[in-house]
Amino acid sequence: MDVTNDWYLVAASLSFLVPAGLVLIGAAGLDPDRAWAAALAGLAAIGLAGMGYWAVGFALQFGGVGLFYSDPGLMGLVWEWSALPANWGSGWGMAGLSGWFLGGEGMTPAAFALFLAHLPWAATAALLPVLALRGRAPAVAALVLALSTGAFLYPLAGNWVQGGGWLAALGRNLGIGHGMVDFGGAGSVFLVAAGVTCAALLVWLPRQSPRALADPNLPTVHLPMLAVVGALLLPVGVLGWSWSNPIQAGIIGELGPLRGSVNSLLFVISGSLIPVLYTWFVTGESDPLMAARGIAAGAIAGLGAGPFITPTAALLVGLLAGGSVPFVTFAVNRLLRLNDMAGIVSMTTIPALLGLISVGFFADGSVGAGWQNTGVGSYLGVTWQGVTGLVAASGFVADFPGQLQAQVIGGVALLVWGFVMASLICVPVAALAHGIEMATAANHTEEQGFVESRSTIGGVDQSNGAVDERVLSPTSPVHPQWVQQEQRTLRE
Structure with a gap:
């Protein structure tokens, strides 16, 4: 791995345009007061997530990565914990245990490149739930959730996939495809964030008042220019996000970066089409916020599929991901009445799942030979066959349903992980905040009664x-x- 190239610095810098764009798109659906609070909380969430990832998150995610990738620059990161005994097989890693505070002999240029590449991932995972919660949860509670997500929830999920953990090892240990393939963090970042957001929205009510299901009015767009600017930032940020990981860049091959970049743009372009047409058909005019959310949905789906599928398949999956946004928005806000005005659930959940599952169907084997140390040299008896789903390219053998099974297992595991762990965090925090609020209200009532009792003296x-x-x-x-x-x- 050659990390002396300035490209890794440039790509990691561009990656921060992804959380910036998502902040703008999320804030566009909020009223000006909530948008201001959400933007401020978003900055605080990024700061807390960055500190948490520096202190413990990187170690949890990549503390044992040297056990699974034979790069000389990663040989100092070889301490991985697993709850399963050794006779179950190797590679069932669940948490890294070296690299705390970015210190120790394992911190080589390759390790620092990994940190730079994944810091925007941690910031984004922590940021999204905060955008949905501002205005309905106490600021301290939202920031506690952001710190927990950036320091623990995302890094552990990232260890299971990008760090060589148990989801990545499904292929080596159980023969299920190449293991879970999550090229750009659609699962470890966005599905985890979706699970956290769903749990937080369910804990912190109130829900909005019921509206007629036949009401054609869309969510109010308070700041449409924010949505437009955020949507324009995402394609640039996604390109940097996709190619800043030095581990993947070293094994993706010559075709991967170029086809993957084309796929990313096709995902973004196609993601906006159905929301634009749908809103025009329903209301008589296109909605900029829904179009921007469709672009975000397409970009997130593209991070799951990456360069493993063909451009035609990328266009199709992008259409489906973007087309899911208005319908999921309707279900979340009208049927469930969760009042997700930032649109986090609709932008992340279904698109991330579609991107991951598309690998099980449309990966053609042209990219990803030896991915996650599975099928190095040959796979299914074919030399240099990469990640393959149902539709294999000429000369390769279909790997179905094995790869699809790995994708489904990984997607469900990451979504449930985010939801369950966030529930364990949010419920006691909400109970504590409610108790403090009730005690404060009771104290205020006593003081008011004391003043009123003295008001008629003399x-x-x-x-x-x-x-x-x-x-x-x-x-x-x-x-x-x-x-x-x-x-x-x-x-x-």
Whole structure:
């Protein structure tokens, strides 16, 4: 692996356009006050996720990567934990245990390149739930969730796939395809974030009031220019995101980068078509926010499929991913009434699953020979056959349903992981926040009652500062000067 090339620095820098674009698209569906709060919380989430990933996240994700990839630059990262005994086979890794705080002998140029490549992934996974929660959950609770996602939930999921863990080893250990193939983090980033977001939205209510199912009105677009700018940033960011990983760049071959880049653009282009046509058909005019969300959905699906499928298949899957957005938006906001005005669930869940599953059907074997140390040299008896699904290119053998099984297992596992772990975090945090709120309200009520009980002392009415003349009768023991002093004290 040659990490002296400046390309890795450029690609990692461009990758940060992905979270930036998603922030703009998410904020476009919020009212101006919530958009301001969401943008500020998004910046805080990126900062917390970055610190968490630097401290523990990188070690959890790549602490044992040297056991699975024979690159000399990764030989210091060889400590991987597994809950399964050794007689189950090698490669059932579940968490890395070296590289804490980016320190130790294992931190070579290759290791730093890995950190730079995946820091935007951690930031994005932490950012998306925060965008959906601002305005309905306490700020501290949202930031706790962001820190947990960037430091623990995403890195562990990333270890299972990109770090050589148990999902990546399904092919070596069980003979299920090449293991779960997740080229650009559609599963480890966006499915995990979708699961976290769903759990958080279910915990922090209220839901919006019911609306007629036949109501054709779309979600309000408060800031359409934000959606347009965010959609324009995504294609550039996705190209950098896809090719900043030095492990993948070293084994993808000559065809992979060029076909993968073309596929990424086709995913983005086709993702916008159905939302534009659908909104025009339903309301009489195209909706910029729905089109931008369709572009994001296409980009996310493309990160799952990468260069493994043909451009024609990429165009088809992009159409399906973008076309799912208005229907999932309707289901989430109208049927379930979860009020996901940032559109996180609709942009991530179905598109990520479609991108991953498309590998099981449309991967043609031209790219990915030896992917995840499976089928090095030859696969299914064919020399240099790569990741293959149902539709194999000429000269290659179909690997069906093996590869599809690996994709389904991985997608379901990552979605459930995000949902369950986020529920375990959100429920106690929400209960604690509710308890503090109730205690504060009770204390405020007691203070208000105490003030009201003193408001009539000496005949003084605190509501308007008037003095009851009946109390200040000539026979009253209360002197007017004392009443004025008490009134001044109460006002202070």
